[in-house]
Amino acid sequence: MPVLPSRAEMLDDVYALASPSMKGRAEETGGAAIAAEFIERRFRSLGLTVERQPFEIPRRRLLADTRLEIGSDPLLPGANFAPLTWSGSALAAGPLVPGLASRICGDSKGLLGAIAVERVPAAPGMFRTLDPTLAERALAYQDLGAAGVLFVADSHDPSAGGEAAWASRLDERTEARLKGEPDGVRGWQRDRAAVGAQSKAPRPSRPLRIPAALVSYDAGRRFDESARPAARLRVAVEDEPLAGTNVIGMLPGAFPGKAAVILCAHYDSHGLQPPSPGYPAGRLYPGACDNASGIAVLLAVADALAHDPRPLLRPVIFAAFGGEELGLHGSRAFAAAIPGLRGGALCAFNVDMAARHEEDQISLAGSAFASDVAAIARGSLEAAGFKVSTVKGGFNLDAAFRHGSDHWPLHQAGVPSVLVTCSRFPECDTPADTPDLCSPAKIHRVAQGVLAAVWAATRRQEPFAQPVDAVVKYPGEK
Ligand SMILES: [Zn+2]
Known part of the structure; x- marks a missing residue:
């Protein structure tokens, strides 16, 4: 297995992305553009080919x-x-x-x-x-x-x-x-x-x-x-539309024209609250777990694969999406461009929140939609030491697969996709989602599981089954 960076290095990324200089990584504050530059620099330093994909956010x-x-x-x-x-x-x-x-x-x-x-x-x-x-x-x-x-x-x-x-x-x-x-x-x-x-x-x-x-x-x-x-x-x-951008890093596969494995995570957060007494510049949304931790996983897996001497059997696309919190706009733009992707997309793993809750627990959504990709993700996460749940508090996580995060537009574009998440936590979407509450051990373990899943997918010969449009109901939904 390729070798990941250390926990400390991954935590550094979380702290960097959650810092006040990133202005809450929102398109509205200009922070998203600063975060995008940070990710692009990291991709380039790893030797990845980088493309920007601009998109518009209706607002x-x-x-x-x-x-x-x-x-x-x-x-x-x-x-x-x-x-x-x-x-x-x-x-x-x-x-x-x-x-x-x-x-x-x-x-x-x-x-x-x-x-x-x-x-x-x-x-x-x-x-x-x-x-x-x-x-x-x-x-x-x-x-x-x-x-x-x-x-x-x-x-x-x-x-x-x-x-x-x-x-x-x-x-x-x-x-x-x-x-x-x-x-x-x-x-x-x-x-x-x-x-x-x-x-x-x-x-x-x-x-x-x-x-x-x-x-x-x-x-x-x-x-x-x-x-x-x-x-x-x-x-x-x-x-008053806003401009957003995706940062797409690519590692080529040994065989041209093979369908790519996609690893994605959103980098945007909620920006700043309006100025208030005690917070004249507005209070920061650090978005540490949601989703600096997911970007840290993406960068770590890119690092591991970029440094591995063995050739990749399929290309891997690392997609850092903007505009997620404003309505999945980055992933929608990316999904719309998939038909133009040489070789197409084999499958996608979306990481959204990877740092909170019990250290040995992880949630997986998408089993009902892309069962064979979910099986690979589950096996890889279990091998990394996780107990993998698809139901939380009596709630089937597949119900939230619809619209829940960036995997959804990919699923709708016909790419078998799953979501790996620590699941929601009380400070989610608030200024209290700070890096000190993030577990570096857990982020590292998620990266281990996701790296294994991506690695397994690159070595897969045959395509995955077409994604299914499952209907999984919310509790109480008729
Ligand atoms: Zn998120």
Whole structure:
């Protein structure tokens, strides 16, 4: 087996990527470009061929006149309501009417000209932020003639639904502020002036013209739907796309034209919080585990293979993706370019978060979608000393395979793909995802497992089976 760099060297990469000079590795702060240069330099120093792949990230900025008034009660954007990323830019004024899911309004005509209110039921398990149905439900309200739609989400349960995580984070931030913490460790992950493109959840299949927003459960409790109070919801946004880039490193195979093995990880994080007392420059999202650790694994495997004297039997592509947190934009651009890839893509291993939770535990998603690639990953991770789980807390990780990270666009492009992850942890997507909480032993062990999997895949003769479009349900999903 090729030899990996030391734990200390891998940890250095995590610290470098998580440092304030990387500005939270966001396209918005310019930090993503600094991180991309860092990765490109590392690839070149290992002798890899490097290509940049630019892409555009659609983004919308929320304008100041975005507001929600219920009766005479104004709700502030970011404080207790949040427009959905794919909301129409429009004004809705009308009575609040319980939506179809509430079953109070059996007569859908009652929705004509009204603002529909739907409570998003809390569901067990994680990853409801990827709820695929919210966007389609909003379209259904539009089709029924509603002027707008409000989804009320349980702010105390981050798994409550859709992009309710926004609202819930904000409520926690408010709670934290009340406790004297200037910004809350769990601050809202976005500049409250920005909206759009932040979600990995599916967007509506058709444009939504009506305004759509989330209301926190706490705010939702303040109004009585059965009284049908008058409300005004105005969502005003303008398009403001961002530029992103992928950094693609390549090691050639001994036989030209063979399909390549892809190892990928996203390098972007959430940037900086808006300035606040105590944090005049904004508070940093270091994104240490998510996903500096994955990039450290990618660089270590590249290092090991680049220094190994034996020829690679297949080319290996090391894809460092940007724009993941904003909606898998880097991997989408890469997947779109796969048909032009000489020899094609044999399979892909995506590493997203590799440093937290028990040292000997690792999660693997994709078994139902690419079982033979998953079998190679599982065997390699087990040989590295991991107990490999595909179910966590009663939740089949394959349910989150859809849209969960960069493997998804590759899967959709027909590349058999799996996700290797330590799985979510409490500080994920917050300023508290710091390098001191990362286990260098675990990162190194993930690299060992992933290196073995990549190595095995390069030595595989026959192609893997075509990926399957499995349907794995969220808990509680019908
Ligand atoms: Zn991630």
